[in-house]
Amino acid sequence: MADHHQAAQFHAGTLTDGWHWLGAHPAERRNKRGWIFRVWAPHAQNVSVVGDFNSWDETANRLARRGEIWEGFIPGLRQYDIYKYAVTGEDGETRYKADPYGFHMETRPATASKLYDIGGFRWTDAAFQARKRQVYASPLNIYEVHLGSWRRRENGDFLDYRDLARELAAYVKDMGYTAIELLPVTEHPLDDSWGYQSTGYFAPTSRFGTPHDFMWFVNHMHKNGISVILDWVPAHFCKDAQGLYQFDGTCCYEYSDPNKWEHASWGTRVFDYGRPEVKSFLFSSARFWLEEYHIDGLRVDAVASMLYLDYDRQGGAWTPNIHGGRENLEAIEFLRELNAMAFAQDPAVLMIAEESTAWPLVTRPAEVGGLGFNLKWNMGWMNDMCHYLKLDPWFRQDHHRDITFSMMYAFSENFVLPISHDEVVHMKGSVVGKMPGDYKNQLRCTRGFYAYLLAHPGKKLLFMGAELGQWHEWNSNQQLDWYLLDNEENRQIHQFFKDANAFYKKTPALWEIDFSWEGFEWLVPDDNHNNVVVFLRKDKKGRDLLCAVNFSPNTYENYRMGVPPRRKYVPMLNTDDPAYGGDGFGDTAAVPVEAIPSHGKEHSAAIRIPAFGAVFLRGEGVFPKPRAKKQAKDVET
Incomplete structure (x- = not known):
């Protein structure tokens, strides 16, 4: 009966804890220990589980069809055994796919899923959880981090989750930030995507360790009073062969309409928000991180691309909605349901929209026509400030509105002021590098600007490295320029950031009434x-x-x-x-x-x-x- 109930919810688009049922889980059948597998492949002719354990033999461990779900039990398997689904489509072609609900994956360039039991971790963050408050009248100063390039070992290797937790928690606590936001840790094949093109919506990347290692990371952050926000990407997914792309030879997770199914400039496929099984998948992924990993918030990436059917559609190649408009009505409803589900899970959760347009009521409840987030990145303020800071000071008098216009709409939404990773890559220069004059003057300007950021209404976000006075752009393939702290001028600006953050935290006037x-x-x-x-x-x-x-x-x-x-x-x-x-x-x-x-x-x-x-x-x-x-x-x- 339980399977029937979960299947009904899955096909209705209301299953929000699908990871308990789909995927691979340890089980016992007829006194034999093994693993049970379930995967959604509605148009497959055949599905089997393959791996080293059966020499990748597609005939050895076939799954049985149960409607659109394929399932089966394989005895004798062990944790860390690698596996894929061999999915034979209606076209007769067999595609090897990683588990969409897999908890652990091989480290790139390998692409198989790994058996892993995520149960049994001993959390010790109850005191932190009890202290969590609503964000509206609380300080929120976010340190945005890319784990692969914050700090590395002397030989250039990545730190693992536990070493990252020890070093990052000590640093963030000392510097006075209240939260960290991680560029996506969901498993992804290409380092250069920074995690924004994912293949594992239930798997923390194995680059830094195991799922339990990442739980330890979050737990350690919480023990040090630091909230953890994850970048989460329901807007699109990569077209790597082992991923969600045309999972059973047809469009399962993506739209089937060629005018909707792809973001050509990103080379990615768009989730079909009108398909119930896709909604169950995404709802479950979001809840999974909040529930199983004790994550405190999700920053939902690329919301604008979800809201508009004509987003990045060159030459007018888009399909209007049933009313003839450009709004993606399915995505709107998905986002409202997503946020309602998240707040039911944790009333103090941070649901943050990266939304760059004038779409109204992003941070207002669904019942008044909003999308239901509680925070939104203020991209308008960010663009105005980056434009202003790059100007020769002589010409700033003609662009004064860049620093005042934000107050015309500052309380229309609950804003976060972001100076994020997007502002320090692709020839945009570092934060210090945006400033006029010589390096000493650039440091002076950086201090003044950061004070302005802390004083402006709204919560705060700054990408790692600015506090060092780093003069060149962020490079995701190497660690931050920590050597700069050998210089007195860099130690001084580092101390400024530390003192300014401490002043922010102890001064309620800077955060208690941010939204009116x-x-x-x-x-x-x-x-x-x-x-x-x-x-x-x-x-x-x-x-x-x-x-x-x-x-x-x-x-x-x-x-x-x-x-x-x-x-x-x-x-x-x-x-x-x-x-x-x-x-x-x-x-x-x-x-x-x-x-x-x-x-x-x-x-x-x-x-x-x-x-x-x-x-x-x-x-x-x-x-x-x-x-x-x-x-x-x-x-x-």
């Missing part, structure tokens, strides 16, 4: 001539932090702006501190608030702002009210 105007107020939005913006961030208790950012090469000695009627503003962080390689320009004592009208306010303060720098000052006290003058009494004459 109650947490933000412009003081000086329009000073394009001086390339300066000044604003307040506020916490739920009404405490405010004055944030002044100067994108020009000029220092400003007495920069006056209107402020609330505080008694004074106390300097808290200065990116030009000599400890960070700066000149020390900025206020070191409390700045008094004066009864001088400015910028539409009755009170103002005059502060010092360093070149290409930022200063944060905390408002304290209440401006003293003027004493009422005593009125002379009337004297009788």
Whole structure:
């Protein structure tokens, strides 16, 4: 009966824990220990399991058809035995396929699945799980990591999951980030795809170890208070022969419509979101990482490509929906159901959309027409800032909107501000390399920009390497330039990132009200001539932090702006501190608030702002009210 129930759910598109049933699992039949196999191959003529254990003989271990599912038991197999499905299609051709639900795979260039029992790992992260809170009023500062190139052994080999966990957890904790986001760890054949073209939606890549090793990685991160977010790719899959591509000789996982089935520029196939079995597969993959690996969030890649039927369709070769529109109605419904399922699994989960268009309500609930994510990457802010930072400072005055326009829509979604791996590859330059001037000036600009990122409403994400002052682009085939820390100037900017992250975490005004105007107020939005913006961030208790950012090469000695009627503003962080390689320009004592009208306010303060720098000052006290003058009494004459 259990099999019948699971099969019914699978074919209805509602099976969300399909890994328990499909794939390969240890079992016992007639007092014999072995493994039971189940695979979906609706148009196959025959399916058998082949591997070293039967000399890859397609006739030795045939599976029996149960509707569209093929299943069978093979005694005597052991963990780590390699296997594939030999799938004979209607065309008579036999294709050797890795297990779509396989838990472990050979390391590339080998492509077979490996038998592996993922049960039995002893988790010790209960305390971390109990402390998890909703993201909206919590600090979230994400360190984006590619495990293969963060750090390597001296001989150039990869670190394994356990060594990565030890070194990365210690580093991230010391640097003050609150979470890591991993470029896809789902098994993938080509290193240069960085994991975004997957063949194993239930298998952490074997490049760094076993499934239990990756569980140990996550558990260790949690024991150090660090959340783990995975990049997850339901938008497309690679066309490698052993993967999902034309699994039984027909389009199983991909659309069968040639106008929908492929992203030609990526060389990948598109999942058929209208096919129930494909939805069950993807729902199960997402839940698998959340449930079996205790993952804290999924960053869903390439959402824009899922939403639009004409996405990257050259020459108008696309099929409209039933209403004649360009929206992929099946993908929309899939995303809504995906997010509902994820939040049912973990109410505090992070479901993050990489979505680059003006699609409305991405981070709003489905019942009000939204997609149901709780966070979305702010690609508009990212593009504006990367454009602005590359400008010669003289011309920035004509592009001031690049640093202010984001506030026109900042609270339309729950945004993450991403400076991700995509911004430091393909001739885009490193973060430091985007800045004008010589290297010292580039470091100065980087400090000012990072302070602006931390102060701008929204959660934060930065790709690894920027904190080192790395001057060239990210190279996925080698580790970060850790040798730079032998230089004093790089140690100084490294210390700045550490201190700035610590300041962010301990300052609720920078994260407690990220998604509404109650947490933000412009003081000086329009000073394009001086390339300066000044604003307040506020916490739920009404405490405010004055944030002044100067994108020009000029220092400003007495920069006056209107402020609330505080008694004074106390300097808290200065990116030009000599400890960070700066000149020390900025206020070191409390700045008094004066009864001088400015910028539409009755009170103002005059502060010092360093070149290409930022200063944060905390408002304290209440401006003293003027004493009422005593009125002379009337004297009788």
